[in-house]
Amino acid sequence: MEEEFVLVEASTGHLANRAREVLTGADRYEVDLQPEIAQYQVESASGICTDMTTLRDELAVARRALIERAARHDARLAATGTPVLGLTMPTPLTDSPRYHRMAQEMGALTNDLAICGCHVHIGLPDDESKIFVSNHLRPWLPTLLALGANSPYWLDGDTGYASWRYVVWNRWPTSGPPPHFDSAAEYHAAREEIVASGAAMDAGMLYWDVRLSARHPTLELRVSDVAPTVEEAVLMAALVRAIASTALSSGVAPAPIPPHLLKVAMWRAARDGLEGFGIDPVTGAPTPAPTIAASLLRWVRPALEFAGDYEMVSEGLDRLLLDGTGAARQRRAFARRGRLDDVVGFLVAQTTPA
Numbered sequence: 001m002e003e004e005f006v007l008v009e010a011s012t013g014h015l016a017n018r019a020r021e022v023l024t025g026a027d028r029y030e031v032d033l034q035p036e037i038a039q040y041q042v043e044s045a046s047g048i049c050t051d052m053t054t055l056r057d058e059l060a061v062a063r064r065a066l067i068e069r070a071a072r073h074d075a076r077l078a079a080t081g082t083p084v085l086g087l088t089m090p091t092p093l094t095d096s097p098r099y100h101r102m103a104q105e106m107g108a109l110t111n112d113l114a115i116c117g118c119h120v121h122i123g124l125p126d127d128e129s130k131i132f133v134s135n136h137l138r139p140w141l142p143t144l145l146a147l148g149a150n151s152p153y154w155l156d157g158d159t160g161y162a163s164w165r166y167v168v169w170n171r172w173p174t175s176g177p178p179p180h181f182d183s184a185a186e187y188h189a190a191r192e193e194i195v196a197s198g199a200a201m202d203a204g205m206l207y208w209d210v211r212l213s214a215r216h217p218t219l220e221l222r223v224s225d226v227a228p229t230v231e232e233a234v235l236m237a238a239l240v241r242a243i244a245s246t247a248l249s250s251g252v253a254p255a256p257i258p259p260h261l262l263k264v265a266m267w268r269a270a271r272d273g274l275e276g277f278g279i280d281p282v283t284g285a286p287t288p289a290p291t292i293a294a295s296l297l298r299w300v301r302p303a304l305e306f307a308g309d310y311e312m313v314s315e316g317l318d319r320l321l322l323d324g325t326g327a328a329r330q331r332r333a334f335a336r337r338g339r340l341d342d343v344v345g346f347l348v349a350q351t352t353p354a
Contacts, residue, residue, distance in 0.1 A: 001045070001046045001049075001055060001059065001118070001119065001120055001121065001233065001237055002043055002044065002045045002046075002118070002119040002121075003043065003044050003059065003062070003063075003079070003116075003118055003119075003226050003227070003233060004036055004041060004042075004043045004115075004116035004117055004118075004226050005041065005042050005043070005044075005066065005077050005078060005079055005116055005226060005351070006040055006041055006077075006078050006080060006083050006114065006116060007019060007022060007040045007041070007042060007070055007075045007076070007077065007078075008040075008075060008076050008077075008078050008083070008085070008086075008344055008348070009074065009075060009076075009086075010071075010074045010075055010076050011074070012085070012086070012341070013084070013085050013086070013340075013341045013344030013345065014085045014086025015040040015083055015085070015086040015087065015088070015114070016040055016070075016073075016074075016075040017039040017040050017092050018039070018040070018070075018073045018075050019035050019036070019038075019039050019040060019041060019042050019094065020035070020039070020094075021073045022042060022066065022069045022070050022072075022073055022075065023035055023042060023069070025069075026065065026066075026069055029061075029062075029065040031044065031058070031061055031062045031065055032044060032045040032046075032047075032062070033062065033065060033066060033069075035094045035096075036094065036116075037091070037093060037094055037099050037102075037110070037113050038091045038092060038093065038094065038113060038114055039092040039093070039094055040083075040092070040114070041094075041114075041116065042066055042077075044059070044062035044063070044065075044066060045062075046058040046059060046062070048123065051307075051308075052234050052237065052238050052307075052309055052312065055234055055237055056230055056231070056234045059230045059233055059234070059353075060230050060353035063077065063079075063230065063351065063352070063353050064352075064353060067351070067352060076348045077348065077351050077352075078344065078347040078348050078351055079116070079150070079226045079227060079228050079229075079326075079347065079350070079351040080116065080150055080151060080153075080225075080226065080228075080326070080330070080347050081115060081116055081117070081149075081150045081151025081163060081164070081165030081166075081225030081226055081326075082114060082115055082116075082151040082153060082154050082164050082165050082168070083114050083153075083154075084153040084156075084330075084340050084343045084344050084347070085156060085340055085341065085344055086156075087112070087114050087154070087155055087156075089111045089112050090103075090108075090110065090111040090112075091110060091111060091112060091113045091114060093110070098201075101201065102201065102205075105198070105201060106172075109171060109172060112168060113168075115151070115165040115168055115169055116165065116225065116226040117165065117169075117222055117224060117225060117226055118148060118224045118225065118226045118227050118233060118236060119220055119221065119222050120220070120221040120224075120236060120237050120240045120241075121213060121216055121218035121219070121220050121221075122218055122219045122220075122221070122240060122241060122244045123217060123218050124217075124218065124219055124244070126184075127184035127187070127188075127212060128183065128184050129248065130184070130212050130218075130219040131181050131183065131184050131186075131187055131212075132247060132248070132253065133219055133243070133244045133247045133248065134178060134181070134210050134211075134212075134219060135180050135181065135247075135253060135254055135256070136243060136244075136246075136247035136250075136254050137210050137221065137240075137243055137244075137247075138177055138178065138180060138210070138254075138256075138257055138262065139254065139257045139262075139281035139282075140243060140281065140296055141177050141209050141210065141223050141262070141265075141266065142262070142265040142266050142268065142269035142278055142279065142281075142292075143269070143278065143281075143289070143292050143293055143296050144221070144223050144224055144236065144239065144240070145163060145166060145209075145223050145224060145266065145269040145270060146162070146269040146272065146273050146274045146278060146289050146292075146293070146325070147224070147235075147236070147239075147274055147293060147317075147320060147325065148163075148223075148224030148225050148227060148232070148236055148325070148326070149162035149163040149225060149269070149270070149273035149274065149325045149326065149327045150162075150163070150165075150225035150226065150227065150228050150325065150326030150327055150330070151163050151164045151165040151166075151225050151326075151327065152164060152327040152330055152331055153330065153334075153340065153343065154168075156340060158331070158334075160271070161270055161271050161327075162269075162270065162271065162272060162273025162274075162275070162276075162325060162327035162328070163225050163269070163270040163273065163327065164270075165225050166223075166225070166266070166269075166270040167270055169207070170266075172207055173194075173199040173200075174194060174199055174200045174205060174206050174207045174208065175207045175208065175209075176208065176209060176263075176266070177208065177209050177210075177259075177262050177263070177266060178208035178209065178210055178211060179259070180256035180257075184212075187212065191203055191206055194206060202214070207222065208222070209221070209222055209223040209266075210222065210223065219244070221240050224236055225326065227326070228326035228329065228347070228350050228351070229350055229351075229353075230353050230354075231316065232316070232320075232326070234312075234316075235312070235313060235316040235317070235320075238304065238307070238309045238312065238313050239296070239300065239313060241303075241307070241309075242300035242303040242304045242307070242309065242313070243296075243300055243303075245300075245303035245306070245307070246299060246300045246302070246303045249302075249303065257281055261279060261284050264279060265278060265279035265281070268286075269289070272289060273289070273325045273327050273328065274289045274290060274293065274320060274321070274324070274325045274328075275289070275324060275325065275327075275328055276288075276289060277289060278292045280292060280295075290321055293317060294317075297313065297314065297317060329346070329350075330343050330346065330347065333345075333346035333347075
C-alpha cells in the first residue's frame with residue numbers, strides 16, 4: 001500500500017517545499033519513504049502484508065517516521081487529497097529527469113499536481129487473473145471513491161465536491177476508469193497503443209483507476225484519496241482484497257458496466273462522497289451511497305469472514321456513516337469557526353496514528 005501526503009508549514013498551514021530535507025536521512029527508519037512529483041509531497045510504501053494487523057502497523061510506523069522528520073524542519077504532515085491552503089502554480093517539481101520530461105510533454109497539466117492518493121496493490125498469480133479482478137472492480141470504483149473522499153478544498157475555498165483530487169486528476173489522458181478487457185493480451189495491446197500515441201511516456205504513466213502495476217506483480221487500485229487515518233487506509237485495503245477474493249472465487253466474469261454509466265457514477269461519487277447519492281452498478285438508478293456500500297459489504301462478506309476482517313470492515317463502515325468521510329469531517333472543522341487554518345490543524349491531528 002502506498003500513501004501520499006503533503007507537508008505544511010508548522011506556523012501557517014501553507015504548503016512547505018521541504019520534501020528533500022524531510023527525506024534526507026530517512027532511510028534509518030527501515031521503512032520505505034519516497035519523494036513525489038511536488039517538492040511539498042512525500043510518500044510511504046508498505047511491504048508485502050498478508051494480514052491487516054501487519055499493514056496497520058507498517059502504515060503507522062511510516063506515518064510516525066514522516067511526522068518526526070517533518071517536525072525537525074518546522075513542517076507538519078497532512079493526509080488530504082488536496083491542500084487546503086497555499087497552493088502555488090506551477091507546481092514546484094521534485095528535481096528528477098522524469099518529472100521534468102513529464103512537464104515538457106504534458107504542459108500545463110503538471111501545473112497543479114498538488115494531489116495525494118492511496119494506492120492498494122493486490123498480489124495475483126498472472127495477468128489474466130489481474131484483468132479478471134479489474135473487470136470485477138470496475139462497477140465498485142465509484143463506491144470506493146465515495147468511501148475514501150477526502151479533498152473538498154482547493155485554492156483556499158470549498159469546491160462543492162467531496163473528492164476534488166479525482167476531478168483534477170481526471171484531466172490526464174490516461175486517467176479514469178479502465179475499459180473492460182476480455183484478456184490480458186487486449187490490455188497489453190491497448191497499453192502499447194496509448195504509449196505509441198504519446199499520451200503516456202511509458203507503461204508507468206497509464207494512470208487508470210485500476211491497472212496492472214508497471215513495477216510490481218500486482219493489480220493496483222488508484223481511485224481513492226489518501227486516507228485521513230491509518231484505520232481508514234486499512235479499511236480500503238481490506239475491501240479491495242475482499243473484492244479480489246470474491247471475484248476469483250466466483251469464477252464468473254461480470255457483465256460490463258456501460259462506459260457512459262460508469263463515467264457519470266464516478267462524477268457523482270466525486271461530488272457527493274458517501275453523504276449523497278451514487279449510481280447503482282446493477283440498476284443504473286440514483287441510489288443513496290450508503291445503500292450501495294451496504295450492497296458491496298454483503299457481496300464480499302464471505303471473503304471478509306474467511307480473512308478474519310469482517311468485524312473490522314463492518315465497524316469501519318458504520319463509523320464512516322456516523323462520523324462522515326474525510327471530506328465531511330474537513331467541512332465540519334471549517335464550520336466551527338469559518339477558518340481554513342482550523343481545517344489544516346484538524347488534518348494534521350487525524351493524520352497522526354493513535
